[in-house]
Amino acid sequence: MQGNPHRVSDVMTRAVVAVNRETLFKDIVERMERWQVSALPVLEGDGRVIGLVSEADLLPKEEFRDSDPDRITQVRRLSDLAKAGAVSAEEMMSMPAVTVHADATLPEAARIMALRHVKRLPVVNAEGLLEGMVSRGDLLKVFLRPDNDLADEIRRDVLDVLFPAPVEPVHVTVVDGVATLTGRVRDAARIPLAARLVQGVEGVVGVDCRLTPATDG
Structure with a gap:
């Protein structure tokens, strides 16, 4: 009865800055600062998305920089402690990447974000190749x-x-x-x-x- 729903392709960002497995920590931080983004997809080969590295993945390096965590913290924060010692995207990225297709509706994308507790999603085609990025803010554009x-x-x-x-x-x-x-x-x-x-x-x-x-x- 109602008009065609808006799709992820209607609101996503198509020009996306990305990194590969070997991209180093400082380069990742510089790219985030230069392009004013909070996460970067990690690609391999001809552009297949294999992971995502975000500010949350980088922060453990600062959090544990001058601390000596006790045994309980070591057990509870094992993944973060590993990221604190990481130097490349491959060591820090969250994988597999939670992704969405361009033809997904905005409610579908919102549900994925809510269920997987993520703030943005790489947009991929049927082969898993990067086509763009969609964020929580992008999904809210419909209210404009x-x-x-x-x-x-x-x-x-x-x-x-x-x-x-x-x-x-x-x-x-x-x-x-x-x-x-x-x-x-x-x-x-x-x-x-x-x-x-x-x-x-x-x-x-x-x-x-x-x-x-x-x-x-």
């Missing part, structure tokens, strides 16, 4: 859609379809992403469905459904 665009989509794809012959005109206004629906309709059973479908329009922040059923005579 203008209010009038949201109202037009809601009217066209939801209200006009569910209520083709209302008792009185069904109106929608959108302010700061919040959609307000007003009017009297013949089929009261469709009112909750309308609210759910409007909430599903990408960019809608909230729904104030004031639709009411028509009453006879």
